[in-house]
Amino acid sequence: MADDLKVEGTPGFKVGEKKTIDEYQKLDQEDEALNRWKASLGLGQGQTVADPNDPRLCVIKSLALEVAGRPDITIDLSAPGAVESLRSKPFTIKEGCTYEMKASFVVQHQVLSGLKYVQQLKRKGIPLGKDQEMIGSYSPNTTDRPTYTKKFAPEEAPKGMMARGHYEAVSKFIDDDNTEHLKFEWSFDIAKDWK
Numbered sequence: 001m002a003d004d005l006k007v008e009g010t011p012g013f014k015v016g017e018k019k020t021i022d023e024y025q026k027l028d029q030e031d032e033a034l035n036r037w038k039a040s041l042g043l044g045q046g047q048t049v050a051d052p053n054d055p056r057l058c059v060i061k062s063l064a065l066e067v068a069g070r071p072d073i074t075i076d077l078s079a080p081g082a083v084e085s086l087r088s089k090p091f092t093i094k095e096g097c098t099y100e101m102k103a104s105f106v107v108q109h110q111v112l113s114g115l116k117y118v119q120q121l122k123r124k125g126i127p128l129g130k131d132q133e134m135i136g137s138y139s140p141n142t143t144d145r146p147t148y149t150k151k152f153a154p155e156e157a158p159k160g161m162m163a164r165g166h167y168e169a170v171s172k173f174i175d176d177d178n179t180e181h182l183k184f185e186w187s188f189d190i191a192k193d194w195k
Contacts, residue, residue, distance in 0.1 A: 005118050005172050005183075008132055046142030050108035058112050058181040060173050061104040061147060067097050070194070077182065086186035090166065092195045093188055096159035101152040103173070107138045114176030117152070122168045135173075157190055164190050 065073040073091050076082050093099070103117060115135040121128040133152045141147060157163075167190065172183035 005120050005170060007116055007118055007174055046144030048140050048142055049146050050140055054108065057109055057179065058115060058173065059106045060182040061106065064102045066100045066102055083184045086184055090187040090189050092191050093157050094194045095157055095163055095190050095192060097157050098154055099157065100154050102149060103135065104147055104149045106141050106147055108140055111137065111139050112175055113137045116174055117171065118174060119169055119171045123165065164192065
């Protein structure tokens with residue numbers, strides 16, 4: 001299954017050299033475009049909220065499914081034992097509904113470059129395809145912005161009698177350096193209506 005979750009590269013894109021926050025702030029201070037990019041990352045705004053005892057660069061807090069007119073279905077990925085229990089606790093999605101996934105996360109210690117979400121979907125053990133969503137690059141979170149939230153592109157759940165049933169997924173969050181920040185298995189059911 002590891003190869004199924006391999007990130008697809010962007011032709012012609014080359015990962016840049018790693019720099020510290022200080023190096024980014026001092027980099028080409030007269031370059032207006034670079035200064036706008038650094039401002040978009042929030043470099044230098046507020047006090048960092050990094051946990052010095054937590055070496056992780058990116059901490060994925062939750063993944064949610066948003067459907068207009070319904071409460072979000074939220075998977076809390078930060079609670080103890082939450083990731084381990086996801087596969088055995090499926091949730092239900094109504095066939096044909098339009099939904100958006102939303103990830104909440106914290107970046108610590110240094111700039112995170114090119115965070116992506118990759119998902120492999122299976123039904124009855126048969127691979128149904130892989131989705132990849134670019135989340136982006138982020139500076140460490142600060143008191144001004146303690147968490148980041150990213151909404152994915154809207155999608156439509158499959159519909160019809162053949163689409164209804166149980167699905168299993170393997171998902172991971174990975175960056176441009178191929179650092180895997182979180183990998184987990186989960187499941188859901190597509191039904192005629194919400195339960």
